[in-house]
Amino acid sequence: MSELATRIEDTFPGACTKVVEWRGDLAVTVKPESLRDVARFLRDDPALRFDYIVHVSSVDWPDDEDRFEVVYEVYSIRTRQRIRLKTRVPESDCIVDSLTEIWKGADFMEREVYDMMGIRFRNHPDLRRILMPDEYDEGYPLRKDFPLRGKGWRDTFEFLDEPTR
Amino acid sequence: MAQFEDQRTTVYKVDPEHPESETLPTLRTEELLLNMGPQHPSTHGVLKVILELEGERLVKSTPVMGFLHRGVEKLAEEGTYHQFIPHTDRLDYVCAMYNNFAYCRAVEKLMNITVPDRAEYLRTIVAEIQRIIGHQFWLGTQALDIGAMTVFFYCFRDREILLDWFDELCGARLTTSWYRIGGVERDFTPSLFAKLKQFLDYFPPKIDEYVIFLEKNRIWLARTKGVAVISAEDALSFGLSGPTLRGSGVDFDLRKYEPYSAYPKCEFSVPVGKNGDTYDRYWIRVQELYESVKIIRQCLEQIQDGPIMADVPSVTLPPKERVFTNLESMIQQFKLFSQGFNAPPGEIYCGTEAHKGELGFYIVSTGGGKPYRLKIRAPSFIHMGAFDHMSKGYMISDAVTIFGTYDIVMGECDR
Numbered sequence: 001m002s003e004l005a006t007r008i009e010d011t012f013p014g015a016c017t018k019v020v021e022w023r024g025d026l027a028v029t030v031k032p033e034s035l036r037d038v039a040r041f042l043r044d045d046p047a048l049r050f051d052y053i054v055h056v057s058s059v060d061w062p063d064d065e066d067r068f069e070v071v072y073e074v075y076s077i078r079t080r081q082r083i084r085l086k087t088r089v090p091e092s093d094c095i096v097d098s099l100t101e102i103w104k105g106a107d108f109m110e111r112e113v114y115d116m117m118g119i120r121f122r123n124h125p126d127l128r129r130i131l132m133p134d135e136y137d138e139g140y141p142l143r144k145d146f147p148l149r150g151k152g153w154r155d156t157f158e159f160l161d162e163p164t165r
Numbered sequence: 166m167a168q169f170e171d172q173r174t175t176v177y178k179v180d181p182e183h184p185e186s187e188t189l190p191t192l193r194t195e196e197l198l199l200n201m202g203p204q205h206p207s208t209h210g211v212l213k214v215i216l217e218l219e220g221e222r223l224v225k226s227t228p229v230m231g232f233l234h235r236g237v238e239k240l241a242e243e244g245t246y247h248q249f250i251p252h253t254d255r256l257d258y259v260c261a262m263y264n265n266f267a268y269c270r271a272v273e274k275l276m277n278i279t280v281p282d283r284a285e286y287l288r289t290i291v292a293e294i295q296r297i298i299g300h301q302f303w304l305g306t307q308a309l310d311i312g313a314m315t316v317f318f319y320c321f322r323d324r325e326i327l328l329d330w331f332d333e334l335c336g337a338r339l340t341t342s343w344y345r346i347g348g349v350e351r352d353f354t355p356s357l358f359a360k361l362k363q364f365l366d367y368f369p370p371k372i373d374e375y376v377i378f379l380e381k382n383r384i385w386l387a388r389t390k391g392v393a394v395i396s397a398e399d400a401l402s403f404g405l406s407g408p409t410l411r412g413s414g415v416d417f418d419l420r421k422y423e424p425y426s427a428y429p430k431c432e433f434s435v436p437v438g439k440n441g442d443t444y445d446r447y448w449i450r451v452q453e454l455y456e457s458v459k460i461i462r463q464c465l466e467q468i469q470d471g472p473i474m475a476d477v478p479s480v481t482l483p484p485k486e487r488v489f490t491n492l493e494s495m496i497q498q499f500k501l502f503s504q505g506f507n508a509p510p511g512e513i514y515c516g517t518e519a520h521k522g523e524l525g526f527y528i529v530s531t532g533g534g535k536p537y538r539l540k541i542r543a544p545s546f547i548h549m550g551a552f553d554h555m556s557k558g559y560m561i562s563d564a565v566t567i568f569g570t571y572d573i574v575m576g577e578c579d580r
Contacts, residue, residue: 022511023274052417053404054516055542059529071540073514073527077401077415080422084514105404108550116238131231131579141239142538148243 056109210575245505265344271526299520347481348474407522413441505534
């Protein structure tokens with residue numbers, strides 16, 4: 001296991017649930033309650049200094065108990081390394097601590113995650129939809145149970161060779 | 166009606182502490198909300214920004230995005246890896262080649278494919294040409310937005326030469342789809358090599374020509390120097406990348422620090438700014454034009470004969486002429502497009518230094534022929550996140566400069 005993952009585990013015993021290193025990418029899954037502390041440690045520790053936020057993303061695993069996965073990828077300009085910080089939340093309580101105060105860029109990226117996957121962020125300054133219209137209420141497009149062709153007004157079209165629905 | 170009356174009373178309120186002012190009503194002041202866009206020529210597409218103004222100063226700006234949202238990430242989950250390449254053209258439609266490149270690199274990292282040498286050089290050459298086109302486009306439109314019109318014509322004149330070159334290479338000027346997973350679609354013809362060499366001799370004096378129009382232009386200097394300043398720390402925290410980050414003095418270029426393709430074999434420098442203002446970002450982009458020419462020259466010198474596609478039949482496409490003449494190749498092509506190749510379960514992130522910044526693809530695979538989740542790290546989108554921070558306190562006309570300084574393209578921003 002990489003030095004960095006060991007470092008995180010030593011500093012936050014019991015916080016890491018999974019460490020994967022594949023194709024040179026290090027991904028560390030932490031418990032949602034310790035996400036903010038780990039992120040702060042990654043940014044502030046003088047030996048690490050992960051000061052550049054790369055992206056915030058989310059993955060939907062409908063069959064798992066903890067359905068949603070929130071992914072933060074950060075980079076350290078000084079040590080030139082990347083780490084992927086992940087956390088899992090169940091659908092019934094899909095809320096994660098916002099990291100906006102740690103990396104300012106997380107603001108828009110978390111809004112996108114909220115918009116696309118419906119994961120909410122605690123203490124986010126302005127959690128609104130960003131790409132979809134504000135009044136859009138037909139769900140969250142990137143969830144796996146959302147059909148590719150969308151739902152809603154498109155299904156209400158009348159076609160000539162079909163009986164009216 | 167009641168509201169109207171109420172407003173009237175506040176407007177013509179007599180100041181009780183100064184009864185002598187009875188004849189001079191105290192005027193009500195309030196912040197003005199102004200919608201800029203979505204149909205505004207300088208927003209480079211359909212972007213709306215709600216500006217809160219105090220006089221002519223920007224107090225707060227709220228970007229409203231998503232007018233061009235096409236659900237590309239959702240579409241990616243429904244097609245095979247090969248089928249997604251044309252979708253990447255439509256992200257940043259000004260620089261399609263770089264999007265193809267970034268995507269193909271990500272899939273190659275997922276599949277652990279090594280691209281043959283010649284293909285790497287071809288890729289680097291075309292990527293750098295695309296960078297030149299991107300910067301020319303940026304310089305022309307940015308100068309046009311700020312009020313210097315002539316540069317636009319000069320930039321577009323030279324951009325046209327390269328677009329025609331692309332046309333000869335792959336049959337399209339903008340939506341190119343020339344990169345393939347594991348290599349490139351076709352080799353350069355001798356005519357393309359000759360035209361490129363001719364262009365490399367023609368182009369550097371032309372960069373000086375663009376600079377002449379701007380370097381001593383008082384309007385250009387007044388409107389770029391000290392406008393949209395961002396500190397290095399903030400720029401990193403906002404996730405800015407590319408020239409926008411380097412303008413603040415952070416030496417961060419993925420071509421140097423996570424070298425890929427033929428870049429490690431070329432010598433080039435990464436220009437870095439000092440002040441973090443629009444002028445420094447302009448200066449960096451102009452210097453990068455010279456660096457790109459240098460990289461292409463070195464690639465042309467070093468390039469050797471060899472295959473242009475990795476030899477991994479389970480993943481890479483067969484050459485087109487074999488598809489039409491050979492049964493096995495046709496079956497291979499058919500299977501790769503209808504079922505896709507079997508990707509190993511896992512997840513990767515691969516960032517590429519496009520001319521706007523770090524363009525990355527985060528791919529989650531659960532095995533099978535389709536990506537389970539594909540996330541595009543679009544620099545334009547992330548740069549817009551810093552818009553409010555960078556525009557605070559500047560004049561309303563500077564909003565246009567700040568859009569331009571990011572080099573945003575809404576196709577990529579909204580995906």
